[in-house]
Amino acid sequence: MRYLPLTDPDRAAMLEKIGADSVDVLFADVPAEHYLDGPVAGLPLAASEMAVEKHMRRLSKKNLAAADAAFFCGAGAYRHHVPATVDHIIQRGEFLTAYTPYQPEIAQGTLQMLFEFQTQVARLYGCAVANASMYDGSTACWEAIVMAARLTKRRGVLISGGLHPHYVSVAQTMARFTDEAIAYQLPTLEADPGDDALIARISDDTSCVVVQYPDIMGRIPDLQRIADAAHEKGALLIVANTEPVALGALEAPGNLGADIVVGEGQAIGVGLQFGGPYLGLFAITNPKHVRQMPGRLCGETVDADGKRGFVLTLSTREQHIRREKATSNICTNSGLCALAFSVHMTLLGEKGLTALAAENHRLACLAADRLDKVPGVRVLNDTFFNEFTLVLDKEARPLVRKLAEHGVLAGVALGRLFPHGEGLDDGLLVTVTETVTEDDIETLAKSLEEALS
Structure with a gap:
């Protein structure tokens, strides 16, 4: 049970101090269509702790974890090995x-x-x-x-x-x-x-x-x-x-x-x-x-x-x-x-960071060279570090979802990042870190070949 220390007189005193008639005034900027008109659909009014734990575990199994897939997502959040x-x-x-x-x-x-x-x-x-x-x-x-x-x-x-x-x-x-x-x-x-x-x-x-x-x-x-x-x-x-x-x-x-x-x-x-x-x-x-x-x-x-x-x-x-x-x-x-x-x-040190960067770039170059050979795929970048853009001959977002169903997280579709951008729907941002293996790169290439054929 939650502990709510404020009483109704406490709330009334605070509202009076700020000149508000009710708590609802504080949410005036929220559009009316986003207000709930009752309990959230599908959620019980109450459940035991054990029932909630079981339900959350069932939901978590729907996730495809980065460690369980060929993982090429980045766009500002990167999977690196943390000792x-x-x-x-x-x-x-x-x-x-x-x-x-x-x-x-x-x-x-x-x-x-x-x-x-x-x-x-x-x-x-x-x-x-x-x-x-x-x-x-x-x-x-x-x-x-x-x-x-x-x-x-x-x-x-x-x-x-x-x-x-x-x-x-x-x-x-x-x-x-x-x-x-x-x-x-x-x-x-x-x-x-x-x-x-x-x-x-x-x-x-x-x-x-x-x-x-x-x-x-x-x-x-x-x-x-x-x-x-x-x-x-x-x-x-x-x-x-x-x-x-x-x-x-x-x-x-x-x-x-x-x-x-x-x-x-x-x-x-x-x-x-x-x-x-x-x-x-x-x-x-x-x-x-x-x-x-x-x-x-x-x-x-x-x-x-x-x-x-x-x-x-x-x-x-x-x-x-x-x-x-x-x-x-x-x-x-x-x-x-x-x-x-x-x-x-501190664990990496200057030499370690340089070596880590070199390995990221090496693997990214291998991936770019391999993916550029896939029919219907063109590598956009002339230069890059560990992240580059592919231009596909079809929209990237449905393709990304399709590959995820087969255990391949192929990258981030530019259409997802720029939903209102024109001409970006065919772009796919691919990231390659030291956690990616050469087998993962080959898996991505073959999956793209199959999805684009």
């Missing part, structure tokens, strides 16, 4: 401290980990300063956009068609409540990432240009060229990276002119986990901008006895005093996921 050591270490007592380390004397384990995490992210991104993580990649991207507005005093936001559509959607949703004017065009099935067209749209009103690297189709934009064009107009370049393993092979965005680098850290240390929780990464190249960063920053110091210690150096969280001065109100720190990322990155 068992990661799960063991994150449960150690040194890290079982406060989620929010406001009292450094009892949170040294968490603070030291976050300090080392920041160092790893800064080096990975080629930046001067990284914060102590954010909620996820999409919200980190939005935070970068509003940070750019604060720095440039401009409101024009130019988003590349290659940015993940979920990131675009978050930005468009948040911009409804701010003055940001977002300019975005849907991508097309072209091998060229469209750098020329993007650069041509940069104006004197542009606060930032947002580019994904590699982009949603696996293409690799010319960051240095875009950065030079943006800076010439006084705008900042924001680079979003959804696959951090790629930076074991590609040049770091911060070394190519990016001003703010954000991304999703899930691929390192954090499993797919049915879509979350994930890990937002955020870093900047100019340390002078550090006070405009969202989130929190851990620093190294010495205590009264001269011993090395760690503290929360900057913290612009929404619950602090002077909340109207805060740089963010969605900058939740994904502490446990940041710890898992840091442990996995």
Whole structure:
């Protein structure tokens, strides 16, 4: 039985305080057709715990797990091997401290980990300063956009068609409540990432240009060229990276002119986990901008006895005093996921990350070469890391569903990512990580041949 501590007088007092006649007023923005007019169809009013467990197990058996299939899905969430050591270490007592380390004397384990995490992210991104993580990649991207507005005093936001559509959607949703004017065009099935067209749209009103690297189709934009064009107009370049393993092979965005680098850290240390929780990464190249960063920053110091210690150096969280001065109100720190990322990155080391990236790229090249030989299939990309787009001679979404019924998760249909995009229905985004075997690649190729014949 749930414990509901509020009484009817409590609720009446709160409603009176905010000037609402009833609780229903608080849901006025929800369209009427989405209201329930009774119990959810098919659900019993009550059930025993054992009955619920049995029912949930039956439902779970309908899932096709990534480990039980030839798995080629990516598009912002990647299946990599996470060593068992990661799960063991994150449960150690040194890290079982406060989620929010406001009292450094009892949170040294968490603070030291976050300090080392920041160092790893800064080096990975080629930046001067990284914060102590954010909620996820999409919200980190939005935070970068509003940070750019604060720095440039401009409101024009130019988003590349290659940015993940979920990131675009978050930005468009948040911009409804701010003055940001977002300019975005849907991508097309072209091998060229469209750098020329993007650069041509940069104006004197542009606060930032947002580019994904590699982009949603696996293409690799010319960051240095875009950065030079943006800076010439006084705008900042924001680079979003959804696959951090790629930076074991590609040049770091911060070394190519990016001003703010954000991304999703899930691929390192954090499993797919049915879509979350994930890990937002955020870093900047100019340390002078550090006070405009969202989130929190851990620093190294010495205590009264001269011993090395760690503290929360900057913290612009929404619950602090002077909340109207805060740089963010969605900058939740994904502490446990940041710890898992840091442990996995430490286990890999620089050489390990480079070797992992090389293996991902090797297998992806094998897959691209093999799939390009399948009748009715064309590999779109000229360049890629571990993710590339196939152009099929029929719509991709029904084909993906058909192959899933035969134990092959062939990738992500672009028609699913861009339901309103024209000319994208035949695109299939295929991802190949170190967890894919050469037998899996052959299975996918033969399955495509059969499905397209």
